[in-house]
Amino acid sequence: GAVVSQHPSWVICKSGTSVKIECRSLDFQATTMFWYRQFPKQSLMLMATSNEGSKATYEQGVEKDKFLINHASLTLSTLTVTSAHPEDSSFYICSAVAGGTTDTQYFGPGTRLTVL
C-alpha cells in the first residue's frame, strides 16, 4: 500500500517552455500532497503544500506564479513549471499523506527536469 507515482520520470525541454508534472496516489486518497525540489548533493527543499480543493501554500522564496500547483482531486496533484530556465533543472519529488490520523509522507519516484 501507500504507492505514489509521478509522471514523467524525466523530461528535457527548451528554455521558455512549460512543463507539467503529475503526482498520483495510487491506492489511497491524499488529503495533502507536498512538492519538493532537490539539487545534486543537497537535501530536499520543500516548495509547497497542496491541499485538495484549495490553493497551495508556498514556502518562502518559491514563486507561485512560476510553479503552479493544482490539487484537483484526492489522488492527483500537478506541478507546472512555467517558462522554464536552465536554473530550474532539478529533481522534483512529490509526497502524499493519506487522510485520517496518519501524518506519514510517502514519496513519489521523482521527476528529473533538464532545461536546455
Add this chain to the structure above:
Amino acid sequence: QKEVEQNSGPLSVPEGAIASLNCTYSDRGSQSFFWYRQYSGKSPELIMFIYSNGDKEDGRFTAQLNKASQYVSLLIRDSQPSDSATYLCAVNLGGTASKLTFGTGTRLQVTL
C-alpha cells in the same frame, strides 16, 4: 542552529555489523519522527516512523526515540551492501498537513 542535525558521514561499517545513525532536533514540540532511505538519484523511501519514547523494531531496523534528550536514532543490524545509501531523519509537529523538517542525511557505506 539547524532544526534537525545529522552527521553527514560517510559512516563506514563492515558487512554484518550494526550501523548506528543518529539525529538530534531542536523543536521540543516535535511529535512524529521518520527515517527515510535515499539511494543516489532516487527519491526517499520510508523505513520507519516512531511517535513514542523507546524502541520500535521492524526487521533489521530499530528506531529509538528520546524526547527528553531530543534525540532519535536508527540501528541497522546485519548491515548489507544494499543498505549503502543516505539516511534522512525527518520530524514534524504532528497532523496530516504537517511539514517535515529534514536533516541533511548521513551517508552509510557498508563494505564487504
